[in-house]
Amino acid sequence: MKRVRNCLALLAAGALAALAGGAPASLAPVFVPLARSTLVTVEATTDAGTLILRVARTRDEAPLTGAQLQVTLDGHSLPVKLRPDGTWEAPLGALASGPGTLEVIVAHDGVREMLTGQLPGAPAAAAAARGAAGSAASLLAHKQLAWWILNILVVLIGVIAVSRRMS
Numbered sequence: 001m002k003r004v005r006n007c008l009a010l011l012a013a014g015a016l017a018a019l020a021g022g023a024p025a026s027l028a029p030v031f032v033p034l035a036r037s038t039l040v041t042v043e044a045t046t047d048a049g050t051l052i053l054r055v056a057r058t059r060d061e062a063p064l065t066g067a068q069l070q071v072t073l074d075g076h077s078l079p080v081k082l083r084p085d086g087t088w089e090a091p092l093g094a095l096a097s098g099p100g101t102l103e104v105i106v107a108h109d110g111v112r113e114m115l116t117g118q119l120p121g122a123p124a125a126a127a128a129a130r131g132a133a134g135s136a137a138s139l140l141a142h143k144q145l146a147w148w149i150l151n152i153l154v155v156l157i158g159v160i161a162v163s164r165r166m167s
Contacts, residue, residue, distance in 0.1 A: 035115030040064060040106050042115050046092065051078070051119070053088040055106060067108040073119065074100040 031043035031054050041061070043054045053071070055064045063086045071078045071090050078090040100119045105112065 034102065034117035035104065037113050037115060039111065040108065040113055040115065042104050042106070042117070044102070044117070044119075046119070049092050051090045051092050051102075052083075053080075053090070053104065054086075055088065055104075064106070064108055067106055069107075070105040072103045 029045045029047055029052060031045050031052075034042045034044040034053070036042070036058060039058055041056050041058045043056075045052050051071070051073075053069070055067055055069065056062060057064055065086075069080045069088050071080050071088075073092070078092070080088050080090045083089055102117050102119050104115045104117075106115065107113075
């Protein structure tokens with residue numbers, strides 16, 4: 001019976017560690033589709049007055065490497081800079097007052113494409129989308145946690161049954 005108590009204590013400690021480690025990390029920005037062609041897909045999000053663009057191949061959604069971007073918002077050219085994670089950023093400044101037409105010229109593989117779309121919504125819309133994604137991730141985490149607890153209980157019942165037969 002002493003072994004069963006030790007097993008129970010270890011299982012409880014493992015369950016507590018799983019609960020403590022199960023807190024989701026900070027959520028990544030939510031990208032919304034901006035424009036799409038047969039070769040390239042452009043997704044965008046805004047974060048603190050900065051436009052963040054993710055450019056990928058439409059076929060396999062692999063990041064487009066070696067591309068050059070030119071971005072204009074309502075006819076005003078924006079300086080674009082490549083970020084270390086493969087996305088592009090452009091400061092919006094005073095131009096971010098409302099929705100606007102965004103034109104992205106992507107030069108890649110000897111092809112030059114002009115894609116047009118609407119500037120992603122205000123931060124409130126992005127926060128709503130991020131909240132929806134967060135609630136879905138939270139629900140998934142809770143479901144997985146429930147499965148872990150159920151599995152631990154099944155093993156615990158088996159250990160108790162075996163220990164009672166042996167004694």
